[in-house]
Amino acid sequence: MTTKTMDIRDGYAEKYxxxxxxxxxxxxxxxxxxxxxxxxxxxKGEPKWMRDYRLKALEIFEKKPMPTWGGKLSDIDFQNIFYxxxxxxxxxKSWDDVPADMKRTFDKLGIPEAEQKFLxxxxxxxxxxxxxxxxxxxxxxxxxxxxxxxQALKEHEELFKKYFGTVVPSTDNKFAxxxxxxxxxxxxxxxxxxxxxxxxxxxxxRINTKDMGQFERTLIIVDExxxxxxxxxxxxxxxxxxxxxxxxxxxxxKPNARCRYTTIQNWSNNVYNLVxxxxxxxxxxxxxxxxxxxxxxxxxxxxxxxxxEPGAKAEILSIAFxxxxxHQDAGGKVVHAAPNTxxxxxxxxxxxxxxxxxxxxxxxxxxxxxxxxxxxxxxxLILDEESRSDTYPYMEIEEDRVTIGxxxxxxxxxxxxxxxxxxxxxxxxxxxxxxxSGFIEPIVKELPMEYAVEMNRLIQLQMEGSVG
Amino acid sequence: MTTLHTEVGFDVAWAARAExxxxxxxxxxxxxxxxxxxxxxxxxxxxxxxxxxLWRRTDFRTLEAELPALDPFAAPGRARNLDDLxxxxxxxxxxxxxxxxxxxxxxxxxxxxxxxxxLERQGVIxxxxxxxxxxHEGKLREKFGALLxxxxxxxxxxxxxxxxxxxxxxxxxxxxxxxxxxxxQWLDGAGKLASPRTVVILGRGARxxxxxxxxxxxxxxxxxxxxxxxxxxxxxxxxxxxxxxxxGRNVYHYSNQRAQVGRGAELQWIQTVLGARMTxxxxxxxxxxxxxxxxxxxxxxxxxxQHFHLHTLQRHLVDHTTSDLLIKGALKDxxxxxxxxxxxxxxxxxxxDAYQANRNLLLSSKARADSIPGLEILANDVRCxxxxxxGQVDEEQMFYLMARGLTxxxxxxxxxxxxxxxxxxxxxxxxxxxQLRQVIERKIG
Numbered sequence: 054m055t056t057k058t059m060d061i062r063d064g065y066a067e068k069y070x071x072x073x074x075x076x077x078x079x080x081x082x083x084x085x086x087x088x089x090x091x092x093x094x095x096x097k098g099e100p101k102w103m104r105d106y107r108l109k110a111l112e113i114f115e116k117k118p119m120p121t122w123g124g125k126l127s128d129i130d131f132q133n134i135f136y137x138x139x140x141x142x143x144x145x146k147s148w149d150d151v152p153a154d155m156k157r158t159f160d161k162l163g164i165p166e167a168e169q170k171f172l173x174x175x176x177x178x179x180x181x182x183x184x185x186x187x188x189x190x191x192x193x194x195x196x197x198x199x200x201x202x203x204q205a206l207k208e209h210e211e212l213f214k215k216y217f218g219t220v221v222p223s224t225d226n227k228f229a230x231x232x233x234x235x236x237x238x239x240x241x242x243x244x245x246x247x248x249x250x251x252x253x254x255x256x257x258x259r260i261n262t263k264d265m266g267q268f269e270r271t272l273i274i275v276d277e278x279x280x281x282x283x284x285x286x287x288x289x290x291x292x293x294x295x296x297x298x299x300x301x302x303x304x305x306x307k308p309n310a311r312c313r314y315t316t317i318q319n320w321s322n323n324v325y326n327l328v329x330x331x332x333x334x335x336x337x338x339x340x341x342x343x344x345x346x347x348x349x350x351x352x353x354x355x356x357x358x359x360x361x362e363p364g365a366k367a368e369i370l371s372i373a374f375x376x377x378x379x380h381q382d383a384g385g386k387v388v389h390a391a392p393n394t395x396x397x398x399x400x401x402x403x404x405x406x407x408x409x410x411x412x413x414x415x416x417x418x419x420x421x422x423x424x425x426x427x428x429x430x431x432x433x434l435i436l437d438e439e440s441r442s443d444t445y446p447y448m449e450i451e452e453d454r455v456t457i458g459x460x461x462x463x464x465x466x467x468x469x470x471x472x473x474x475x476x477x478x479x480x481x482x483x484x485x486x487x488x489x490s491g492f493i494e495p496i497v498k499e500l501p502m503e504y505a506v507e508m509n510r511l512i513q514l515q516m517e518g519s520v521g
Numbered sequence: 522m523t524t525l526h527t528e529v530g531f532d533v534a535w536a537a538r539a540e541x542x543x544x545x546x547x548x549x550x551x552x553x554x555x556x557x558x559x560x561x562x563x564x565x566x567x568x569x570x571x572x573x574x575l576w577r578r579t580d581f582r583t584l585e586a587e588l589p590a591l592d593p594f595a596a597p598g599r600a601r602n603l604d605d606l607x608x609x610x611x612x613x614x615x616x617x618x619x620x621x622x623x624x625x626x627x628x629x630x631x632x633x634x635x636x637x638x639x640l641e642r643q644g645v646i647x648x649x650x651x652x653x654x655x656x657h658e659g660k661l662r663e664k665f666g667a668l669l670x671x672x673x674x675x676x677x678x679x680x681x682x683x684x685x686x687x688x689x690x691x692x693x694x695x696x697x698x699x700x701x702x703x704x705x706q707w708l709d710g711a712g713k714l715a716s717p718r719t720v721v722i723l724g725r726g727a728r729x730x731x732x733x734x735x736x737x738x739x740x741x742x743x744x745x746x747x748x749x750x751x752x753x754x755x756x757x758x759x760x761x762x763x764x765x766x767x768x769g770r771n772v773y774h775y776s777n778q779r780a781q782v783g784r785g786a787e788l789q790w791i792q793t794v795l796g797a798r799m800t801x802x803x804x805x806x807x808x809x810x811x812x813x814x815x816x817x818x819x820x821x822x823x824x825x826x827q828h829f830h831l832h833t834l835q836r837h838l839v840d841h842t843t844s845d846l847l848i849k850g851a852l853k854d855x856x857x858x859x860x861x862x863x864x865x866x867x868x869x870x871x872x873x874d875a876y877q878a879n880r881n882l883l884l885s886s887k888a889r890a891d892s893i894p895g896l897e898i899l900a901n902d903v904r905c906x907x908x909x910x911x912g913q914v915d916e917e918q919m920f921y922l923m924a925r926g927l928t929x930x931x932x933x934x935x936x937x938x939x940x941x942x943x944x945x946x947x948x949x950x951x952x953x954x955x956q957l958r959q960v961i962e963r964k965i966g
Contacts, residue, residue: 121572122574420886423886433896433898435898435900435901435903437901438869438871438900438901438902439868440899440901441897441898442897442898443895443896443897443898445893445895445896446892446893446894446895446909447891447892448890448891448892448893448909448911450881450883450889450890450891450892451889452883453883453884453886453913454886454913455883455911455912455913457910457912458908458909458910459892459907459908459909459910460907460908460909461894461896461906461908462905462906463903463904463905464903464904464905465901465903
């Protein structure tokens with residue numbers, strides 16, 4: 054038994070835990086009411102329909118009860134949050150135009166480096182606003198749009214209005230309603246017919262201000278036969294009080310198109326991460342969610358896919374790692390609403406140092422959706438006796454010509470596996486880390502290489518001092 | 522739907538009448554007090570909310586609207602002997618016309634209770650719970666209500682306040698009951714409400730087989746059977762407990778079953794669900810002593826517009842316990858089934874080995890099956906696995922059988938019959954097995 058009492062989040066403080074002095078150009082007062090919502094809309098100079106949409110959403114938010122399942126939400130004080138913090142007056146197109154403090158932040162996080170090396174485009178959001186956005190010229194020429202959602206509303210209002218709120222209506226759930234009322238920032242992507250975006254587009258989300266709520270809104274439309282891979286990463290400084298991150302992501306995958314959405318969520322462990330992510334996939338389209346949850350205090354996030362036309366496919370890969378004081382209520386949801394659709398969900402969760410990780414999911418086959426196939430596989434590793442693992446899969450099947458399977462296993466690191474590796478001269482701790490890496494390997498191998506490396510490094514960091 | 526019953530008051534009036542009846546029946550003071558406590562709880566509870574996770578998928582509102590019109594005090598009078606029992610019950614008893622340990626309830630009353638001379642010699646008690654409360658209160662006091670609490674929901678509070686009938690089975694330490702103990706619940710006609718409570722206690726090292734059968738003919742109006750069962754397995758004991766349900770189609774059935782398995786004890790639990798308009802059962806298995814084992818096998822077979830909702834909970838409370846569960850479901854026509862299962866491993870319950878499987882066969886495009894297997898694991902040195910499948914009859918199996926000259930229909934029959942065999946084989950009474958097989962065949966049609 055090692056005696057090192059390393060926190061699972063060790064390393065976070067040095068790497069991401071710093072924060073800049075607050076130098077926003079505007080900060081709403083604490084709390085939430087119609088006045089604040091109207092103020093946000095006015096600051097952004099939005100069209101009237103969006104202002105009305107927000108105010109209506111606020112009413113819905115106030116009426117909806119808090120979810121009674123999942124994690125503990127009762128500590129969230131909606132009136133103590135800053136709903137809108139505008140860090141800078143302009144969105145920068147060139148890295149040089151980004152204010153020095155923020156530049157330093159993103160430099161530390163490796164954003165410009167990432168952009169140069171392997172990305173088609175980069176967006177960086179700092180508190181409520183996207184401060185930097187850049188896309189490769191060649192893609193721009195092909196008609197690919199990659200903007201902040203606010204900018205897209207200004208520049209492509211018709212396109213934006215056509216899809217906004219169609220996948221996740223503001224009535225969907227309490228936190229979707231909240232986002233619909235106070236959303237700010239996030240990415241808007243449109244990939245025209247047949248365009249293949251070979252390398253990923255990336256967005257980076259950062260909460261800097263204390264008691265801040267980040268409510269970005271992402272809308273991705275992948276037109277017929279097109280392909281895009283979008284990657285997002287998130288961090289925040291460590292404050293004593295909690296922050297709220299409540300995003301809504303809507304994705305439309307048109308016939309024969311393919312979209313992959315990868316998240317590496319590494320919020321500091323005082324962030325409530327309550328996110329609604331949903332995609333609609335049309336004929337022969339493919340939607341893939343790769344969802345890695347390592348950070349946050351509580352994450353409740355179940356990326357979902359509605360397969361609405363024949364031949365559509367969904368794949369959800371989920372990794373959840375819960376350390377001390379963390380609760381990862383992750384999972385996925387697939388609704389088979391058309392015949393001949395297929396889905397696959399693979400979930401790997403790890404809990405350690407009293408953390409709680411789990412899978413919550415739904416596979417639904419609607420009437421008429423014959424010849425569907427779905428397979429769900431959940432594995433969990435519990436690394437010590439204080440930790441907890443939950444699996445709550447729901448299957449609702451209304452058709453007989455289907456093949457639906459679910460399997461889940463919860464276990465610890467096998468003594469035999471440890472013994473085998475140790476007998477080959479590998480230290481116990483390293484052996485355990487290797488086993489955990491092997492455990493999540495089926496998902497990590499789906500990540501772009503740089504992310505796979507980062508993921509493995511994060512896991513190793515969290516595994517240090519973990520074996521008893 | 523969250524109407525408070527105090528507005529209607531039927532439940533309060535019934536609880537008062539049930540208490541008066543129990544007082545007359547010389548129920549001990551503590552048991553009467555428990556009824557009063559439950560009645561007070563009941564007053565403050567509403568019908569279960571559709572928001573409640575256990576009630577989201579089962580809608581009892583039709584029943585709830587009809588409840589006040591039901592008769593909870595129907596007492597058809599005692600049977601002199603087996604000959605006075607309803608024919609279907611006799612049919613189930615089959616060849617066993619001689620002395621058999623038996624408790625038969627008809628509507629709200631136990632009409633026949635008898636034991637076998639050999640069991641009597643061994644000190645085994647088989648009688649109605651009402652009699653047990655009078656004559657064996659010392660054996661019941663600590664156990665009755667220890668696992669099934671009246672605050673669970675309105676129905677449980679109501680049943681605890683108004684219970685009548687049910688059976689008491691008691692085996693002293695070290696006693697092995699070689700003969701199966703048979704319990705029957707029968708509802709005459711329609712418009713009835715029965716809320717029996719059954720308690721089974723096995724002493725240390727005792728062994729027994731208890732088979733409970735729930736039967737009725739289909740009547741025109743709604744009847745409601747509200748059951749409550751508590752089963753206690755002492756250390757090193759072994760119990761086979763079967764609940765075989767084949768109610769008429771006018772019956773709504775809601776039952777809470779609890780079992781506590783002691784150190785080194787083994788429970789074999791069998792549950793078959795064939796009848797009723799709607800069935801909802803919550804079966805909880807507490808593995809309460811190291812080395813405790815629970816094996817649960819069940820099936821449901823629904824046709825027409827039957828609705829079945831089975832909820833099971835495998836609770837591993839201490840270290841070194843095992844549970845293994847298999848629930849199978851086949852659905853025809855517009856039938857609907859919900860299997861909602863959970864394995865819970867408590868903190869410190871190391872070396873738990875838990876398994877949960879749910880297999881569903883959909884035989885019609887209008888049928889619907891929901892499967893919700895769950896795991897909540899708070900210990901790390903465990904092996905917990907669950908699996909669930911939902912599909913139709915395997916075409917390859919069909920092809921194989923048809924290639925051997927069977928028609929499509931015959932092949933399907935054979936496959937569906939075969940689907941239930943692993944559960945049927947667990948029932949230790951051959952006659953009962955055969956009769957269940959016939960019911961299944963009739964249902965396949």
